Amino acid sequence: MDSTEVASAPEAAKAPPAGSRAGAPERSASSAAATVFPDLVYKEFLAALLVSILLLVWALAINAPLLPEANPGKTENPAKAPWYFVGLQELLVYFDPWIAGVGIPTLIIVGLMAIPYIDTSHNATGRYTLGERRLAIGHFLFGFALWWVLIVIGEFLRGPNWQIYWPWQSWLVPKSAEEKLWSFPWWLGLPLLAAYFGIGLWLPRRRWPWLYERLGKSRYASAILFTLLLYSVPIKIFLRLLLRVKYVLVTPWFNI
């Protein structure tokens, strides 16, 4: 494959009309330009070909699951969501359905969409780096990993009645779903939640004043709130697993 350096490709390709952008800085900066055909197109073609082969081998080797016909009278136990939603289903252990099934997905989508409006800096754009964007990448990778860890637990470690079954344990041995749980009384839960978000908003500004200065008021508040909400998920999980806490806040209208 001939992949000539074509610094002058755009100019050579089309007769440049008078007063064209030939002198524009953007053009002169692209000194290492490549022609899309064939330099990019053959890579795209190879990638598509490889994935086609992979998919075809996969489809010939393993059959898609097909259980007995749907029967509304016979509940599957456990009834699992598709694997990409199993992480949310796993959260049902720790949160009420309106949080696990509606609140958290909504926050994930809104939070993801908000990222470019919070992180507007320009350092290290267009290349892989860990050191220069430790904060952003660290938090993002934590959330990404959490999503996958929850999927793995829900998909591979949950058996009948959504109990933990290790791969070597038989699903035929019943496990009790009984668990003694307790909740924080509201006069403990409310101050704790207020402290979590209050201190969480105040402390980073105090420790790293440059962060607040760089982001400004609303970007700082959004960034910290989304980050606090992200970490509140594993915190609640650990409260449940270690201290058997069902709710951190109980109100007559909803529980958290």
Add this chain to the structure above:
Amino acid sequence: MMSQNQRLRQAITTSQLYRSIFRHDYVDSLRNRALEVTSNIFLHLHPVTIPRHALSVRFTFCLGGLTFFLFLVETITGLLLMFYYRPVPDYAYIDMKTLEYAAQFGVVLRNLHRWGAHLMVVTVMLHMLRVFLTGSYRPPREFNWVVGVSLLVMTLLLSFTGYLLPWDQLAFWAVTVGTNMAAATPFIGAEGPFHEVLGAQPLNDVRFLLLGDMKVGSNALLRFYVLHCVGLPLFAIVAMMVHFWRVRKDGGISRPL
């Protein structure tokens, strides 16, 4: 003197039919490389030239392109599956069995569609990860990231609506679990907090909107089928048009400054 091959070749490439389809030579020249792209509606999604940096497979891992490619695979295999499938509880499961035992390569067709969908969910997530790790969501590309997140959501919804169609126990109970969550939506779900404010009941809440019923049944199957085959793909195609167009308009794929 021209050989016979050359004469034949010339006869073909100078014929009116050939010239009406291909507007330029294939001889490797910069001019023809440019024309390959600009005179081809599929390739002209691309610019004529790109920075050499953008060619690096280890930068993009081709993840966005592969997600689109898998969308095409899903469209084609899905179209073929539609010939064999009727979205009615009485027939849906029988049609799956027919596909498996009576249709030539039917089971491979279904496997391609099923595993392709799983793979597409994986590639779209990894594509998002790659765009994040390279800081490619930053200005001026922030809106295209938003479009990308909505495409991620649409991929998940496409996959989820397709999950019900085989009408087996796996499909039925997975979608029952999934749509029960909708009933827990605050205000507009019959079992959610503050459901009494707007008077949300099982007969009029958001789960009823999804299922056309209070539980998964024939209406839900039809709704999921129509959303899966027509509604969501239309939305996804429009969002993809915006997504690809914005990649170009925002200056191509990101590069080090």
